Amino acid sequence: MSGEDTxxxxxxxxxxxKGQPAGEPEAEPPQEPQGEASNEAATEAATEAATAATxxxxxxxxASTAANDKAPEExxxxxxxxxxxxxxxxxxxxxxLKKGRPNPRSGxxxxxVKACGVNFPDLLARQGLYDRLPSPPVTxxxxxxxxxxxxxxxxxxxxxxxxxxxxxxxxxxxxVVLVKADHTFLMPEGMTxxxxxxxxxSYITAYVLLFEMANIRPNKSVxxxxxxxxxxxxxxxxxxxxxxxxxxxTASANKHxxxxxxxxxxxxxxxxxxxxxxIRKISPQGLDVVLxxxxxxxxxxxxxxxxxMGTLVVYGAANRLSGQRKNLLALAKSWYSQFTxxxxxxMHSNKAVCGFxxxxxxxxxxxxxxxxxxxxxxxQQGKIxxxxxxxxxxxxxxxxMRRMQDRNNIxxxxxxxxxxxxxxxxxxxxxxxxxxxxxxxxxxxxxEGVETEQPKTGES
Amino acid sequence: MSGEDTxxxxxxxxxxxKGQPAGEPEAEPPQEPQGEASNEAATEAATEAATAATxxxxxxxxASTAANDKAPEExxxxxxxxxxxxxxxxxxxxxxLKKGRPNPRSGxxxxxVKACGVNFPDLLARQGLYDRLPSPPVTxxxxxxxxxxxxxxxxxxxxxxxxxxxxxxxxxxxxVVLVKADHTFLMPEGMTxxxxxxxxxSYITAYVLLFEMANIRPNKSVxxxxxxxxxxxxxxxxxxxxxxxxxxxTASANKHxxxxxxxxxxxxxxxxxxxxxxIRKISPQGLDVVLxxxxxxxxxxxxxxxxxMGTLVVYGAANRLSGQRKNLLALAKSWYSQFTxxxxxxMHSNKAVCGFxxxxxxxxxxxxxxxxxxxxxxxQQGKIxxxxxxxxxxxxxxxxMRRMQDRNNIxxxxxxxxxxxxxxxxxxxxxxxxxxxxxxxxxxxxxEGVETEQPKTGES
Ligand SMILES: NC(=O)c1ccc[n+]([C@@H]2O[C@H](COP(=O)([O-])OP(=O)(O)OC[C@H]3O[C@@H](n4cnc5c(N)ncnc54)[C@H](OP(=O)(O)O)[C@@H]3O)[C@@H](O)[C@H]2O)c1
Ligand SMILES: NC(=O)c1ccc[n+]([C@@H]2O[C@H](COP(=O)([O-])OP(=O)(O)OC[C@H]3O[C@@H](n4cnc5c(N)ncnc54)[C@H](OP(=O)(O)O)[C@@H]3O)[C@@H](O)[C@H]2O)c1
Numbered sequence: 001m002s003g004e005d006t007x008x009x010x011x012x013x014x015x016x017x018k019g020q021p022a023g024e025p026e027a028e029p030p031q032e033p034q035g036e037a038s039n040e041a042a043t044e045a046a047t048e049a050a051t052a053a054t055x056x057x058x059x060x061x062x063a064s065t066a067a068n069d070k071a072p073e074e075x076x077x078x079x080x081x082x083x084x085x086x087x088x089x090x091x092x093x094x095x096x097l098k099k100g101r102p103n104p105r106s107g108x109x110x111x112x113v114k115a116c117g118v119n120f121p122d123l124l125a126r127q128g129l130y131d132r133l134p135s136p137p138v139t140x141x142x143x144x145x146x147x148x149x150x151x152x153x154x155x156x157x158x159x160x161x162x163x164x165x166x167x168x169x170x171x172x173x174x175x176v177v178l179v180k181a182d183h184t185f186l187m188p189e190g191m192t193x194x195x196x197x198x199x200x201x202s203y204i205t206a207y208v209l210l211f212e213m214a215n216i217r218p219n220k221s222v223x224x225x226x227x228x229x230x231x232x233x234x235x236x237x238x239x240x241x242x243x244x245x246x247x248x249x250t251a252s253a254n255k256h257x258x259x260x261x262x263x264x265x266x267x268x269x270x271x272x273x274x275x276x277x278x279i280r281k282i283s284p285q286g287l288d289v290v291l292x293x294x295x296x297x298x299x300x301x302x303x304x305x306x307x308x309m310g311t312l313v314v315y316g317a318a319n320r321l322s323g324q325r326k327n328l329l330a331l332a333k334s335w336y337s338q339f340t341x342x343x344x345x346x347m348h349s350n351k352a353v354c355g356f357x358x359x360x361x362x363x364x365x366x367x368x369x370x371x372x373x374x375x376x377x378x379x380q381q382g383k384i385x386x387x388x389x390x391x392x393x394x395x396x397x398x399x400x401m402r403r404m405q406d407r408n409n410i411x412x413x414x415x416x417x418x419x420x421x422x423x424x425x426x427x428x429x430x431x432x433x434x435x436x437x438x439x440x441x442x443x444x445x446x447x448e449g450v451e452t453e454q455p456k457t458g459e460s
Numbered sequence: 461m462s463g464e465d466t467x468x469x470x471x472x473x474x475x476x477x478k479g480q481p482a483g484e485p486e487a488e489p490p491q492e493p494q495g496e497a498s499n500e501a502a503t504e505a506a507t508e509a510a511t512a513a514t515x516x517x518x519x520x521x522x523a524s525t526a527a528n529d530k531a532p533e534e535x536x537x538x539x540x541x542x543x544x545x546x547x548x549x550x551x552x553x554x555x556x557l558k559k560g561r562p563n564p565r566s567g568x569x570x571x572x573v574k575a576c577g578v579n580f581p582d583l584l585a586r587q588g589l590y591d592r593l594p595s596p597p598v599t600x601x602x603x604x605x606x607x608x609x610x611x612x613x614x615x616x617x618x619x620x621x622x623x624x625x626x627x628x629x630x631x632x633x634x635x636v637v638l639v640k641a642d643h644t645f646l647m648p649e650g651m652t653x654x655x656x657x658x659x660x661x662s663y664i665t666a667y668v669l670l671f672e673m674a675n676i677r678p679n680k681s682v683x684x685x686x687x688x689x690x691x692x693x694x695x696x697x698x699x700x701x702x703x704x705x706x707x708x709x710t711a712s713a714n715k716h717x718x719x720x721x722x723x724x725x726x727x728x729x730x731x732x733x734x735x736x737x738x739i740r741k742i743s744p745q746g747l748d749v750v751l752x753x754x755x756x757x758x759x760x761x762x763x764x765x766x767x768x769m770g771t772l773v774v775y776g777a778a779n780r781l782s783g784q785r786k787n788l789l790a791l792a793k794s795w796y797s798q799f800t801x802x803x804x805x806x807m808h809s810n811k812a813v814c815g816f817x818x819x820x821x822x823x824x825x826x827x828x829x830x831x832x833x834x835x836x837x838x839x840q841q842g843k844i845x846x847x848x849x850x851x852x853x854x855x856x857x858x859x860x861m862r863r864m865q866d867r868n869n870i871x872x873x874x875x876x877x878x879x880x881x882x883x884x885x886x887x888x889x890x891x892x893x894x895x896x897x898x899x900x901x902x903x904x905x906x907x908e909g910v911e912t913e914q915p916k917t918g919e920s
Binding site for chain 1: 668672673675752755759768769771774775777798799800801802803804805806807808809810811812813814815816817820821823824827
């Protein structure tokens, strides 16, 4: 993408900077993309990748339907987008250029995207295991942050320059998105774009699981699997807003120190121990709430772990993710061991089973919006705060996905739309990269251990 | 039972009368049973019935294990008990005399029972369809009220004369019961014995369904089946303690006026209309909460009626009750149409399914006790109040069961332990009764329309 094609943002610097913390990398003026027009390597890669299926990709974008009948100047408008080109390994997500300025229609806004969240379902989607993503070619991405670049007719509560988070079923991993105004949420002062991109999916999910479905209250015990992940850390923080909730959490061993600091009273290394046994040792009578993002045989284990009057909330099937490609055997196995329950068994055990899937709540934006408002209130009180594990530029999307899939992240993995600045290369560096055939830009170090600030806790 | 055998209550009149409203029929001094020794017909019937299986019956009573090594004088002690002698029609429940004074052991108390609640599960139990009742011969009855007649060692929080409600898995339909002290609950001042006998099962059930399982909150909509029954009326009253809850209720048409006054905004006659259609007409998008006491195909209907994020609570299988006897075809049908659900379906629909069965919460008395304390608080605030449909003496137990089974009750059906006083009979009356081979005592008129007092409502 060349700088000349970048649209001149339609608002003053003032509007954008208002509400931004000084010194944040996100506080760049809207013109900023123009300043990076010299990133040739990135442009090259993007342009190359974009040769194939841009039009088809556009057609399948619910969030960025290209407007028809564009003026030639608008046709010439291009923007970078990540596109899933087929199911399989990391290389299936490609950086491409899309053409044509998306113009907001009534009720819509255009958002200039600064950062995007990577969620576990994006990994599943890449393998064809996520049923809420249209068929490839398609742009993934359920959450992002940025600023409003244009508003359609009848949009009264958003204006050009507003800093917003966006939540969509998919299509947000691109520089410019066209979305319904009510799928955007104003970012509070002090929230960075990285935080904004890390916020909606994890916190909405965690909140609904705990407060809408499980009805968590003082003195309850809860098991959080994947406790060091995006949803896991959000859930742990939200548990701290209720007095005397005992949190059990499973995570890879090297993450225990961090999640313990965050409020997991009993971290369990599920990779070397039988977590059911470990929990029974501590709480022989079982638990009040189990949140289950794993599926398969772990759902039955979760159900068995419940005390009478306990609640199981199923919200994922991470066990399906078993490698680089759609693994039919693993699928068949997890189908076979899929959890079903009769009304009679529920009565005899006095238990509750709930299911949650944000991707199927498309029509419930009023509800989602209500939950987000409560969450932003908690954020502003300092009670919750996204933990950013690492940030990657669009060019590095493979590394971003690999970081999660290799179970290395503690907190959220974030994608930045901004092209990675070329660093002066030594001859060897450049040779290595060509051999690997990987990224043309050096991966940004994950900020492990950098984000030490913990949110304040207290009762709500 | 003759008056001479009645034990002299071990407390002063003062103790019993303390806390009783003046003028209540229940405010009789403990000596009162002696005053009714002349009820010969009742005695005759009871003695006759008692010939057979008293000892066996005693052996299977969890709530009245006869103490061994009794002194001869204690052996001579008898008390009237209803006993289920086999599965089937109304006649399977017989009035018998049990022998031997039950002496409380450590942690136990003896309660002189004044009134007992009849619950729908008692009807199922008679037909062999309730799995929490031991095999016949056995005394049914899950709730009663009365006063403490003796306390065992280590009982510090109950004393002779205390007016209490009792909750047990079964065994309470008799004049004297031996129970764990912590299965008794002190009755608040002003609560009659009839109310006390009508309180625990219905209100605990309704409370748990609405507040522990469904997490009912302002602006929610809820469907209450059997809305004019014991649990139904309790649930309706509890819904009034939350602002702006819309109650849909199914009941036979003649009960609509009463339940409407009680807070059911949309009463539906399920016997002449398709209730699903009726509800969809009023609330096309469905409901937030459905309480399902019916089972069979109604459970699936309930699930389908839920909005996204809605909750179904299954707590009964009234559809199984299909006549006088265990109906194998009906059973098979309801088994066939038994509701099962997969975790995946729950996720895709964003719904919750819970099961509640008080009979399986034997080990959770702390929880139950906590719920009852909250309910007594609401009672004392005038926010909830049991509606007594009708009272019957032990001799009339068939009529009591028939009243519910014929779908005639509005509120609770209560059994009184006190023998029915003989009324002067005309020759014809007595002839009629002999021909019917039924009750030897005229049935007390159900108090339809008498109990007009409605509880105050308000927000909690
Ligand atoms: N229902 C919904 O609407 C909804 C919305 C968002 C997320 N979710 C679900 O919530 C869960 C967490 O999502 P997230 O986005 O916050 O991701 P995440 O927890 O950050 O995911 C990465 C972590 O998952 C753990 N993990 C467990 N099983 C794994 C596997 N088979 N392969 C790779 N990693 C595995 C690893 O950590 P450890 O080894 O330390 O455990 C890994 O670091 C997922 O199941 C996701 O599908 C559901
Ligand atoms: N899970 C638990 O722990 C628990 C505890 C207590 C009760 N329950 C359940 O809650 C429900 C209500 O119990 P309840 O004790 O309060 O009884 P109830 O509602 O007073 O029961 C009698 C009424 O049920 C209605 N009904 C519906 N189907 C019926 C059928 N097949 N046969 C006869 N009557 C029928 C009739 O009224 P309409 O025709 O007006 O509807 C009848 O008047 C029952 O399903 C019971 O098993 C469950």
